[in-house]
Amino acid sequence: MQCQVCNKRTATIHLTEITDGVRHEMHICEQCAAEQGIAAQSQMSINDLLSNLLASQPSDDELLGGGDEVSACPNCGFTLDRLQKEGTLGCPHDYEVFQHSLLPLIQHAHNGSTTHCGKVPSKVPHDTKKLVELSSLRQELERAIREEDYERAAELRDRMKQQE
Amino acid sequence: MKLTDISNDINDWFSGSGPLADIVVSSRIRLARNLAGHKFLHSCSIEEKSKILEQLKAVLMSLDLGDEVFYFSVDQAPALSRSFLVERHLISRHHAMAKGPRGVVIARREFFTAMINEEDHLRLQVLMPGCQLSACVEQIDRIDNDVEKHVDYAFNPRFGYLTACPTNLGTGIRVSVMLHMPALKMTGQIEKFLAAAKDMNLAVRGLFGEGSEATSDLYQISNQVTLGVSERSIVSNFESSIIPEMVEYEKIARRQLLAKQVDILDDKIARATALLQNANLISSQEALSLLSHLRLGLNMREHMQASTPAIDRLCALKNQNAGADPDRGLSIRTINRLFMLTLPAHLQLNYGKSLDAAHRDALRAKIIRQALHQPT
Ligand SMILES: [Zn+2]
Ligand SMILES: [Zn+2]
Numbered sequence: 001m002q003c004q005v006c007n008k009r010t011a012t013i014h015l016t017e018i019t020d021g022v023r024h025e026m027h028i029c030e031q032c033a034a035e036q037g038i039a040a041q042s043q044m045s046i047n048d049l050l051s052n053l054l055a056s057q058p059s060d061d062e063l064l065g066g067g068d069e070v071s072a073c074p075n076c077g078f079t080l081d082r083l084q085k086e087g088t089l090g091c092p093h094d095y096e097v098f099q100h101s102l103l104p105l106i107q108h109a110h111n112g113s114t115t116h117c118g119k120v121p122s123k124v125p126h127d128t129k130k131l132v133e134l135s136s137l138r139q140e141l142e143r144a145i146r147e148e149d150y151e152r153a154a155e156l157r158d159r160m161k162q163q164e
Numbered sequence: 165m166k167l168t169d170i171s172n173d174i175n176d177w178f179s180g181s182g183p184l185a186d187i188v189v190s191s192r193i194r195l196a197r198n199l200a201g202h203k204f205l206h207s208c209s210i211e212e213k214s215k216i217l218e219q220l221k222a223v224l225m226s227l228d229l230g231d232e233v234f235y236f237s238v239d240q241a242p243a244l245s246r247s248f249l250v251e252r253h254l255i256s257r258h259h260a261m262a263k264g265p266r267g268v269v270i271a272r273r274e275f276f277t278a279m280i281n282e283e284d285h286l287r288l289q290v291l292m293p294g295c296q297l298s299a300c301v302e303q304i305d306r307i308d309n310d311v312e313k314h315v316d317y318a319f320n321p322r323f324g325y326l327t328a329c330p331t332n333l334g335t336g337i338r339v340s341v342m343l344h345m346p347a348l349k350m351t352g353q354i355e356k357f358l359a360a361a362k363d364m365n366l367a368v369r370g371l372f373g374e375g376s377e378a379t380s381d382l383y384q385i386s387n388q389v390t391l392g393v394s395e396r397s398i399v400s401n402f403e404s405s406i407i408p409e410m411v412e413y414e415k416i417a418r419r420q421l422l423a424k425q426v427d428i429l430d431d432k433i434a435r436a437t438a439l440l441q442n443a444n445l446i447s448s449q450e451a452l453s454l455l456s457h458l459r460l461g462l463n464m465r466e467h468m469q470a471s472t473p474a475i476d477r478l479c480a481l482k483n484q485n486a487g488a489d490p491d492r493g494l495s496i497r498t499i500n501r502l503f504m505l506t507l508p509a510h511l512q513l514n515y516g517k518s519l520d521a522a523h524r525d526a527l528r529a530k531i532i533r534q535a536l537h538q539p540t
Contacts, residue, residue, distance in 0.1 A: 026261060033257075076203050088283065088328035091203040092318035095326055095333075102330060106323070106391065109331045111365060113392020116324030118335045121317050122309065128321050139392055 003029035175274035180496030182294015196336035247509035334391030347417035434474035
């Protein structure tokens with residue numbers, strides 16, 4: 001594919017953006033990208049990752065049978081096949097709507113983890129906050145033990161006791 | 165504030181100061197956040213994007229950051245201005261190239277920027293010179309708390325902060341350090357560093373886009389895992405194990421150069437100095453590469469008392485940009501200043517009009533020649 005800026009060299013950087021459901025693409029070569037200050041970010045590898053994972057996942061029928069109950073998000077109309085094309089989900093609800101299908105992908109991208117550990121917004125209800133904090137401490141404790149950092153492990157265990 | 169108010173000098177994060185600055189050039193932390201009750205950006209209509217933009221802009225402009233804050237409309241900016249913001253790392257290339265209503269809030273000293281309507285609704289970023297990740301995380305945490313007083317973030321107890329792309333899910337944090345690794349390259353050991361980074365689950369990229377690391381010897385390493393590890397753990401892992409290990413690789417290579425390959429080191433620095441002092445045309449890539457060798461020479465003198473004929477000559481050069489203190493020698497700050505100010509968009513913005521590549525190469529060579537000129 002030819003670069004859309006210089007119309008000479010081969011385009012190796014591909015940018016995509018969806019606005020109002022219309023897909024805009026931009027294909028440029030590395031030299032023009034450098035001159036215009038355009039990224040050749042690791043976007044490609046993320047897209048590769050997504051497409052590999054989606055390809056290895058069960059078909060829609062299988063998904064509907066054993067996993068998520070709907071094929072489109074009732075809030076935004078997003079369907080999972082768009083994730084590979086667009087690289088992003090449609091709305092925050094999609095994480096719940098497509099949870100079963102997304103879990104293997106999330107697990108792969110995050111070194112096996114599927115549960116948040118860390119900061120919680122202050123506006124989150126108190127009970128939820130405690131729950132996340134406890135789960136965070138448990139994950140940190142597991143990590144400390146794995147890394148044989150027993151001093152930190154003891155400290156985390158004490159903090160968990162205080163929380164309970 | 166106009167962009168030309170800042171385009172004549174380097175920003176703080178690239179000033180060459182801070183802890184471990186001979187190898188760790190800068191530290192950066194970014195947080196990805198989205199507003200509850202809105203679609204992710206890709207699926208938003210223009211109207212919804214505008215609404216998000218106006219809301220976040222108002223919140224961010226009202227924050228007390230201890231610095232003058234200004235807003236820049238990215239979608240209405242000319243291409244040159246957008247490239248300039250990318251060169252200074254104030255916006256991402258994605259943000260520069262995207263479509264639809266979007267903008268950036270920038271602190272005057274450039275330690276903080278907030279991209280609105282990038283891939284996520286909000287991307288907060290804090291940048292500091294040298295190895296200062298703890299200070300970065302403290303600052304960005306405070307800013308994030310202040311923003312949250314005015315908005316509702318999309319958050320889920322299981323998955324944490326919900327991001328447009330599942331790869332940023334959880335903490336939404338991206339911790340990066342910029343490393344200058346010229347000796348590893350000169351000694352043919354850069355693969356060792358890249359393999360170590362891969363083993364540690366880190367992403368590696370060039371400072372000025374893909375491929376630029378090969379010429380500038382500046383590598384940005386970042387965490388890729390954002391779920392299941394707390395912000396604090398990621399930062400402490402960088403500080404206690406990743407950074408010391410990476411810095412040690414380069415230090416060993418620098419010692420090796422001095423002990424066993426001093427001819428190669430001396431030749432590289434001698435050639436770089438001579439070319440930069442005499443060339444009439446110089447491309448951006450060539451300038452990045454040669455200036456990298458000067459930076460290495462100055463740092464090895466300062467931190468290892470290295471002395472070779474070329475390093476001695478380099479250190480004897482007067483600093484043409486020192487202003488009030490013209491007798492001071494060439495500094496890392498001056499090298500970094502040349503590095504940034506001769507990038508394409510900086511050159512053109514400071515020149516006042518757009519220039520083709522040949523004219524840019526001539527202007528770049530002239531600026532560098534003047535800065536490195538030996539007064540007689
Ligand atoms: Zn091109
Ligand atoms: Zn949705």
